[in-house]
Amino acid sequence: MSEKKNNKPKIKLNSYWIYIPIVLFLLAMSLFSNSSALSSRNISTYDFKEILEANDIKKIIIVNNSKAEIYIKEEALKKERYEKITKSTFYRKGSSLYEYNFGDLQNFENKLDQAKKQYNLSFDYDNTERTSFAETLINFLPFILLIAIWLFFMRRMSGASGGTGGGGQIFNIGKSRAKLFDENTKVKTTFKNVAGLEGAKEEVQEIVDFLKNPEKYTKLGGKIPKGALLVGPPGTGKTLLAKAVAGEAGVPFFSLSGSDFVEMFVGVGASRVRDLFKQAQQKSPSIIFIDEIDAIGRARGKNSMTGGNDERENTLNQLLTEMDGFGTDTNVIVLAATNRAEILDKALMRAGRFDRQIYVDLPDLHERREIFEVHIKPLKLSDDVNLEFLAQQTPGFSGADIANLCNEAALIAARNNKSAIHHQDFLDAVDRIVGGLEKKNKVITPKEKKVIAYHEAGHATVSWMLKYAAPLVKVTIVPRGQSLGAAWYLPEERKIVQTEQMLDEMCATMGGRAAEKLIFDKISTGALSDLEKVTKQARAMVTVYGLNEEVGNVTYYDSSGNDSFVKPYSEETAKTIDEEISKIIEGQYVRAIEILDQHRDKLDILAQKLLEKEVIFKDDLVEIFGKRPFETENPELNKQEE
Known part of the structure; x- marks a missing residue:
């Protein structure tokens, strides 16, 4: 007979559970420190006067000039009025039996002196300053809360930066945030999805081919290029081209943004650069893609307000070292994209780091026609749509603008309850994008x-x-x-x-x-x-x-592009x-x-x-x-x- 499997649900431990015993411990300590307060009780002026005249008081201790702790003589504790308290669970032998809030200290001391003389009393009297554990805890509560909040956010940040388990460890903040695309991650974008950009596609296809068939180039003495920089106006398809490389390469592809290196903590950016290249070298041959590299690659020394400890400059220095320094012989290619190439540091742009600068320009007439053909595939079009005319009507449009135009035409057709998108819908979309929204209620004389x-x-x-x-x-x-x-x-x-x-x-x-x-x-x-x-x-x-x-x-x-005041x-x-x-x-x-x-x-x-x-x-x-x-x-x- 086969053994029965244990189907009892496993309790999943959470790292935050460690705070539960800490809280319980603090509560227990608070109760223990205040047990004297639990074992004593407040008495009225009349009761205090009765106890005082009966000469049952052993000593009186004034605490913090605000209240009096009343200690009863041993022989007097046998009286009936005290037995109920002494037999209580919370009473500790030798502790105070009562507390009395007397009001003004000077008046209270004068009354005690008068009572001593009048009734011939004998008891000890003392004055002390005392702070309970609960009061101390309350005093330090703001600092405890600040530390708890700081720990909470640090755990969240470490979890976002690649930590594992219950939110990761605090030291994971220096880990790379790059997203890895490998054989287990399907990237559907290929070069077939990139219309136009023939020159740019040819350049990056050669990089992909080098990684797939390195012997084809190395047998002739060629070396793998260290990096390629995609430069061009916004929306021209730089990131899309990088996605196509990820889909075509068949090698590990690390993708992240330039701003992912920047952090408020000093040294984190450089640490993330080191970790990124370490991961890429372990999986080489591989590709690293840094989108919007100008976030960290801006020219150094232009801003006199920043000193040598500028976090962005430290990150850039580490990137320069990793791309072309000692021990960089591994097959790791860096692709980067920016629309502000003129502000990048010259050391980053030199041969040996970014060997190739691929300019991704706005599409011409023929390329716009090809881009339209890509974006109309999921659309239901009427027979009167003239793509050649639409390509002529959209000079200066980027690939992103044409994608937006096609989507806007579909929305206009749907708004008018049409079963298909007509040519006029595309023209209305051009008017909407270039000229703006039609103002039907504008009053013109x-x-x-x-x-x-x-x-x-x-x-x-x-x-x-x-x-x-x-x-x-x-x-x-x-x-x-x-x-x-x-x-x-x-x-x-x-x-x-x-x-x-x-x-x-x-x-x-x-x-x-x-x-x-x-x-x-x-x-x-x-x-x-x-x-x-x-x-x-x-x-x-x-x-x-x-x-x-x-x-x-x-x-x-x-x-x-150097600005000059002269x-x-x-x-x-x-x-x-x-x-x-x-x-x-x-x-x-x-x-x-x-x-x-x-x-x-x-x-x-x-x-x-x-x-x-x-x-x-x-x-x-x-x-x-x-x-x-x-x-x-x-x-x-x-x-x-x-």
């Missing part, structure tokens, strides 16, 4: 609405007539976000921009204010964003790109720069007025149509203006002309 209509019509008219201005897609006078109206364009993605192209764009931007001046002979504050845009463009032409004849072929742009040009040059910027802007403003004056009748028709429909599209402009004057029937000739 008819006069203001007319000014807004002519302002937007002015933008549309000038851009339609200029060769290098971006072609118009939609014009609206529906308030969105901070804007009261908007003109949406389909900008051409150019690798280089010529002077004529920049001037045409500036002229189209000034078309709104020019229309206000031409029609109403007044200007308003509505052109604030337009003025900001053209001022930046004009300043870039003069000071950055060297496109101004008066200033010459010089640039005052500093690619290193201008890199003289006061005379500064005056010339200001004059040239103003001359460029005013020239395009006058040019816009001339274009609008030539097409005044069509401007009025367009503005009137805007007031009626509030939103007009490219087809409406073709109906009013006809084809753009520089366009030919053959689109191939237009490309050759460019």
Whole structure:
């Protein structure tokens, strides 16, 4: 017969149970120290007077100048009035039998002296200071509570930093917080999930291939790269690329953020770096991924307020040593991501640490199309969705922006109770993201609405007539976000921009204010964003790109990003720069007025149509203006002309 298994539930011990016997011990000590108080009882003035006159008192001890402990003579304890107390469980032989709260000490002592003389009494009298264990415990209770709270949080912190069991040990605070992905952890993201980023994928795929097949490279004398730094604007897919590496590598992958090293305790960051590399070396070949490395990798010595004991600098020094110091021959590759590469320490960026800097740029037209195809897979689309047009409509969008756009389109379609997501839902999502939420309840007077209509019509008219201005897609006078109206364009993605192209764009931007001046002979504050845009463009032409004849072929742009309180040009040059910027802007403003004056009748028709429909599209402009004057029937000739 098989033995019966013991199915009794096991009691799981918790480390916090140690506090239970401590509390019980403190209570027992408190009761023991106060047992004299339990064995004695308070008496009234009348009872005290009776005992005093009977000459039964052996001695009186004044405690802390506030109460009197009454001790009874041995022979008097046999009296009936005292036997009930002496036979009590709490009474200890030789202890006080009564306590008497006398009030004022001076009056009490005077009354005792009078009673001694009057009744010929004989008893001892003494005065003492005494503190009970309970009172001492109460006095130290705030400190005990502070220590208990500190221990509690330290245990929680140690548990969060990799402790085991009942919250971990306090010494685990210096352990690495990296999350390990290995053969037991399934990472579903692969390079197939990363659209675009062809150059960046090729670089990291080579790292993955090296870890999988090191002999392919080492037989030729090659060495494994120490690290690769992913640099680029936010949302371009740096972290996603690292996730794909984790899914493809087939080697242990440690992932954490740069802020995980930073702690309020001195030396914790450096300790975590050591522990991280120790774990990675034990599982080598392996990959370490540090997201937002600028949290610890910022250039040292830039802030004079921090001394040599700066915790962040200590952490960075340890990271530098681990990446390329003595005893770093193990196959551990460090991947890191940041969108602020210009502030990183030069020692971190040198060859031998981060051997490769992989720039992850904003996607171009073709890459945006691929990103759309990835994000629409879980969506239920209508047949009218045009991904090519959507890719054209989203210049400057990152991968994260496109993911948000697809999700926003799905929400808009669901809000309108549609069974599928239509092309118009995507366009509404673009308006929502770029322009902001539509303000349907915003009160605009008819006069203001007319000014807004002519302002937007002015933008549309000038851009339609200029060769290098971006072609118009939609014009609206529906308030969105901070804007009261908007003109949406389909900008051409150019690798280089010529002077004529920049001037045409500036002229189209000034078309709104020019229309206000031409029609109403007044200007308003509505052109604030337009003025900001053209001022930046004009300043870039003069000071950055060297496109101004008066200033010459010089640039005052500093690619290193070092801020300087001293201008890199003289006061005379500064005056010339200001004059040239103003001359460029005013020239395009006058040019816009001339274009609008030539097409005044069509401007009025367009503005009137805007007031009626509030939103007009490219087809409406073709109906009013006809084809753009520089366009030919053959689109191939237009490309050759460019």
